[in-house]
Amino acid sequence: MNRLKKYFKNKVNTDTLNVYFTAGFPEINQTTEIIKALDVAGADIIELGIPFSDPLADGPTIQKSSETAIENGMTIEKLFEQLVNIRDETQIPIVLMGYLNPVIQYGVERFIKDAAKVGVDGFIFPDLPLIEFKHEWEDLLKKEDLSFSFLVTPETEASRIVELDKNSSGFLYAVASSSTTGSSKTSVVEEKTKNYLNKLKELNLDNPILAGFGIKDKKMYRMINSLCDGAIIGSAFITHIKKNGAASSSIQQFISSIKE
Amino acid sequence: MSNYKVDENGYYGKFGGAYIPEMLHPHIEELKNNFRHIIAEEEFQTEFSSLLKDYVGRPTPLYYASRMSELYQTNIYFKREDLNHTGAHKVNNTIGQILLAKRLGKTRIIAETGAGQHGVATATVCALMGLECIVYMGAKDVERQAPNVNRMKMLGAKVEAVHSGSKTLKDATNEAIRDWINNPDTYYLIGSVVGPHPYPEMVALFQSVISDEIKWQLKEKTGSEFPDAVIACVGGGSNAAGAFYHFTNHPNTRLIAVEAAGEGVNTGKSAATTALGSIGILHGSKSLMMQTVDGQIVEPHSISAGLDYPGIGPFHAHLYDTKRGEFYSATDEEAVKSAYELTKLEGIIPALETAHATAILKKLKFKKEENVVINLSGRGDKDLATYISYINE
Ligand SMILES: Cc1ncc(COP(=O)(O)O)c(C=O)c1O
Numbered sequence: 001m002n003r004l005k006k007y008f009k010n011k012v013n014t015d016t017l018n019v020y021f022t023a024g025f026p027e028i029n030q031t032t033e034i035i036k037a038l039d040v041a042g043a044d045i046i047e048l049g050i051p052f053s054d055p056l057a058d059g060p061t062i063q064k065s066s067e068t069a070i071e072n073g074m075t076i077e078k079l080f081e082q083l084v085n086i087r088d089e090t091q092i093p094i095v096l097m098g099y100l101n102p103v104i105q106y107g108v109e110r111f112i113k114d115a116a117k118v119g120v121d122g123f124i125f126p127d128l129p130l131i132e133f134k135h136e137w138e139d140l141l142k143k144e145d146l147s148f149s150f151l152v153t154p155e156t157e158a159s160r161i162v163e164l165d166k167n168s169s170g171f172l173y174a175v176a177s178s179s180t181t182g183s184s185k186t187s188v189v190e191e192k193t194k195n196y197l198n199k200l201k202e203l204n205l206d207n208p209i210l211a212g213f214g215i216k217d218k219k220m221y222r223m224i225n226s227l228c229d230g231a232i233i234g235s236a237f238i239t240h241i242k243k244n245g246a247a248s249s250s251i252q253q254f255i256s257s258i259k260e
Numbered sequence: 261m262s263n264y265k266v267d268e269n270g271y272y273g274k275f276g277g278a279y280i281p282e283m284l285h286p287h288i289e290e291l292k293n294n295f296r297h298i299i300a301e302e303e304f305q306t307e308f309s310s311l312l313k314d315y316v317g318r319p320t321p322l323y324y325a326s327r328m329s330e331l332y333q334t335n336i337y338f339k340r341e342d343l344n345h346t347g348a349h350k351v352n353n354t355i356g357q358i359l360l361a362k363r364l365g366k367t368r369i370i371a372e373t374g375a376g377q378h379g380v381a382t383a384t385v386c387a388l389m390g391l392e393c394i395v396y397m398g399a400k401d402v403e404r405q406a407p408n409v410n411r412m413k414m415l416g417a418k419v420e421a422v423h424s425g426s427k428t429l430k431d432a433t434n435e436a437i438r439d440w441i442n443n444p445d446t447y448y449l450i451g452s453v454v455g456p457h458p459y460p461e462m463v464a465l466f467q468s469v470i471s472d473e474i475k476w477q478l479k480e481k482t483g484s485e486f487p488d489a490v491i492a493c494v495g496g497g498s499n500a501a502g503a504f505y506h507f508t509n510h511p512n513t514r515l516i517a518v519e520a521a522g523e524g525v526n527t528g529k530s531a532a533t534t535a536l537g538s539i540g541i542l543h544g545s546k547s548l549m550m551q552t553v554d555g556q557i558v559e560p561h562s563i564s565a566g567l568d569y570p571g572i573g574p575f576h577a578h579l580y581d582t583k584r585g586e587f588y589s590a591t592d593e594e595a596v597k598s599a600y601e602l603t604k605l606e607g608i609i610p611a612l613e614t615a616h617a618t619a620i621l622k623k624l625k626f627k628k629e630e631n632v633v634i635n636l637s638g639r640g641d642k643d644l645a646t647y648i649s650y651i652n653e
Contacts, residue, residue, distance in 0.1 A: 053425065053556040054542060056437050057281040063424060075554040100279060101541045102555030126281035127541065131269065151282040155444060160285075178283055179442050 016230025024074025050098030059182035122147030182235030270457025275574035348638030356466030366447035374429035375566035376408025378451030383417035426559035452496025453573035456544030467502025520562035521589035531560035590619035611638035
């Protein structure tokens with residue numbers, strides 16, 4: 001059982017914080033430091049972004065962090081090099097998030113095997129179509145015991161939510177509002193967000209549900225955790241480390257501001 | 261024989277499909293589930309044809325260019341898409357899509373543009389229908405295509421300058437797609453045969469009027485519907501798709517596509533996708549694109565904003581892959597020289613994009629008795645400043 005599945009199996013009545021950051025941002029060699037600092041500070045899951053030149057689902061904050069990371073020289077090869085000893089130092093579940101094109105150039109099978117080798121637990125690729133997932137990814141993921149999270153949104157039909165949940169493992173990613181990442185829509189439509197997450201709960205899905213996009217403070221973090229299994233914070237964390245640096249004290253301060 | 265029509269999953273051979281985040285899934289489903297039956301309706305067809313006739317000015321002439329034919333020792337016909345209202349082929353597609361958008365009940369229209377021709381064509385049909393229009397345009401293109409920016413504004417569109425990435429068509433397209441994600445009730449009026457299925461198919465269908473007309477016009481002039489070659493420039497590939505459409509299953513008609521080589525294919529400042537690209541995913545479809553070995557999309561270069569794009573549509577990738585299409589490229593300099601030659605000999609100032617298609621006459625030899633149709637995709641008014649400064653340098 002991978003660390004992500006184990007985490008949710010052992011979870012009892014606690015909230016869950018999944019933190020996203022772009023690998024290679026702000027500096028090329030900070031990836032493992034940031035992961036360890038997030039673990040120590042109390043994050044529960046890491047969503048590690050593989051930068052892409054044309055990130056369609058991302059708002060300005062993550063677009064810019066991706067641009068910086070690419071300029072810094074981050075690649076999939078480099079990332080796997082950096083992660084090679086990570087499991088000697090932390091057991092926090094790590095999920096890679098990105099866009100399909102860099103993976104296709106690396107080779108899908110090679111990518112999945114190498115990710116498993118360094119101790120990655122799962123993937124999120126928002127632009128991977130379900131048919132291609134079934135055709136090319138599903139068996140390879142099973143063989144390596146890696147999870148895959150599909151996205152659902154407030155506009156996704158119930159029958160499709162069930163289908164995407166069936167094909168996911170680890171957790172299902174609930175996009176909190178119809179928007180790109182870092183959107184301010186999530187806060188202004190709290191009522192809508194509530195109804196949507198309640199609807200997901202009523203579907204009795206197989207996977208735990210983590211909600212993300214536009215979650216930026218303690219109040220929203222609490223609200224989301226009261227409605228589903230946990231929250232994903234990305235743009236707000238990127239903004240914080242851009243302003244305050246990525247030293248462990250800065251990361252501790254951010255996590256405390258959310259969790260305490 | 262290969263099939264050049266899209267399959268039920270939206271693929272042309274191994275290219276195409278819909279590689280989109282879940283946020284766009286309902287938008288794309290709505291289009292996919294509705295566009296075929298809407299455009300098959302008689303009422304739609306009637307309105308579409310009558311607007312193309314009375315508003316756009318179709319059919320556009322098929323003109324026998326005698327002085328160019330004399331120079332190149334073959335029979336050269338120009339399909340005069342430059343004579344369409346708004347000055348390029350782009351309007352064929354915007355008329356079709358705006359009628360579709362109206363029937364889907366959309367009131368807010370967004371578009372991307374490179375040269376500004378698609379932006380102008382979109383702003384035009386939005387004015388015609390009384391709909392809100394927002395056009396995303398790379399900041400670099402806003403500068404080099406100023407006349408079109410002013411036209412869009414006069415037509416009532418809001419032009420959003422895009423400052424990310426290479427500040428050209430690729431980034432304008434990213435920004436339009438992000439707008440669409442954030443505004444689910446909006447209609448995205450895409451300008452070329454790119455993007456997720458069903459856009460490439462839909463845009464090609466609306467542009468297929470070009471080859472439809474070429475067939476009967478050529479028959480009137482020569483007795484045969486089929487030219488020996490059709491030549492068109494390729495940015496995303498919409499004018500080429502329209503000009504090739506009805507000839508793809510006729511192997512005796514050569515389909516010749518011309519991409520922008522920029523300063524030269526191997527100078528690092530080029531937009532020649534088939535020469536420099538490999539299979540990948542951009543803007544929601546799998547196709548050929550220019551990228552690094554790590555899968556980052558490369559910034560292209562061309563003097564022509566409309567060809568300054570690092571990919572080609574999946575239909576063209578399939579034509580290239582199956583060798584049904586012949587792909588060449590022309591440099592900035594070759595295109596400008598060709599534009600001057602065409603202007604001197606025939607009194608036609610072509611768009612910079614179009615001048616890449618005509619430039620290929622210097623490289624390819626045709627037989628004296630052959631009939632060669634070149635798609636004159638647009639007129640050069642928007643490019644005068646570039647033409648003049650290039651020659652003065
Ligand atoms: C006159 C003209 N021709 C060609 C193009 C290239 O587009 P496509 O390859 O879709 O025909 C453009 C794009 O702006 C254009 O304005």
